[in-house]
Ligand SMILES: CC(=O)N[C@H]1[C@@H](OP(=O)(O)OP(=O)(O)OC[C@H]2O[C@@H](n3ccc(=O)[nH]c3=O)[C@H](O)[C@@H]2O)O[C@H](CO)[C@@H](O)[C@@H]1O
């Protein structure tokens with residue numbers, strides 16, 4: 001397992017270009033299965049989870065060509081569906097969360113889709129009910145092999161559009177159902193659909209392939225099925241979670257950083273939420289400029305003077321993927337804040353490591369932590385730790401960069417799942433970090 005050694009306490013400075021969005025890339029890559037024509041995708045991040053999914057597509061006999069930095073062409077004209085019954089598929093499919101989204105396209109185009117229990121972050125229960133209830137509504141037969149934890153759906157006579165009210169606005173669930181419905185007969189209406197920028201991008205891409213989806217960006221999607229889709233070219237958005245990670249890193253290391261070409265129009269309440277911690281975020285064209293917070297940053301109160309509470313919610317609420325970063329940044333704020341992770345029950349346990357480093361945090365229960373900021377009156381202490389998931393991993397890295405002395409982070413494969421070439425990009429702005 002890889003290790004980062006970090007010498008903290010140094011200011012960073014310079015420009016950062018965000019990578020393409022991990023969670024959008026995972027959806028878009030699955031959508032290439034919906035047509036036998038060539039699909040070109042630009043701005044694909046070179047991260048472990050995305051590379052695993054591209055490898056899975058190759059094993060399915062998708063023709064994959066690297067045509068430039070972050071640019072690939074895909075053609076799914078002669079797939080090897082026998083791979084879905086192989087031992088190799090059980091290994092590939094269970095190694096990341098995003099693999100679940102091959103099921104919808106395969107079901108729509110070939111009348112069957114299988115998947116082993118997908119992997120991804122161990123951050124609490126990650127049910128798949130929404131996905132399969134949606135497919136069943138479209139007429140698929142569902143089976144689950146408990147011993148092998150293997151899911152299957154089949155619809156030899158094709159899918160039929162229907163109305164469905166999703167039990168929860170699942171991100172990958174909505175993407176999966178949309179990808180099945182675009183080739184179903186008739187009209188599908190999905191209410192309580194997730195509407196993250198990832199999904200807006202997916203729907204726009206599908207429409208450019210000939211799909212008929214309306215309501216994009218809302219929680220009510222109407223999809224008129226078509227008989228086939230054609231090829232297209234698509235560009236993945238900058239990764240909003242990575243952008244938030246850079247904002248947090250700049251504030252906590254008191255660094256002046258410019259984050260380039262962020263697509264402000266797609267960031268939702270992310271900038272506002274960091275501002276609630278007192279962080280100055282300036283808009284310069286399409287860049288974000290973070291000045292050096294030499295005097296620290298002060299948490300705002302609510303209008304009635306009560307303590308600030310930051311929680312996650314389905315889009316346009318605050319993404320749960322940035323809550324760990326908000327939490328670590330709060331440890332050096334002036335003031336206190338309650339962090340409420342509503343969606344996942346095991347995502348806050350990494351605070352133990354921050355407490356070891358000297359942060360003042362009360363873990364109230366698995367979902368809530370109260371952070372009493374140090375206002376830089378006391379630095380975090382360098383330590384040795386292990387990265388439990390992608391976002392906790394980057395949060396520990398931010399803590400280590402701000403702490404005096406040398407820290408060691410184990411299990412950095414977790415960070416590599418979501419952050420491209422992180423140590424080289426950090427070194428370029430002055431961080432002292434080594435991969436061992
Ligand atoms: C590959 C990928 O895209 N992963 C993202 C995707 O995971 P994923 O699509 O797996 O997450 P879901 O949206 O299905 O669910 C996330 C969690 O929130 C709960 N939930 C969800 C919706 C809701 O209305 N109420 C509710 O309680 C679910 O039970 C689950 O525990 O979305 C999550 C939520 O933004 C992100 O953390 C993941 O990074």
Ligand SMILES: C=C(OP(=O)(O)O)C(=O)O
Nearest residue numbers: 097098120121321390391
């Ligand atoms: C939870 C995440 O990813 P995944 O769903 O792929 O585990 C994440 O990107 O923060």
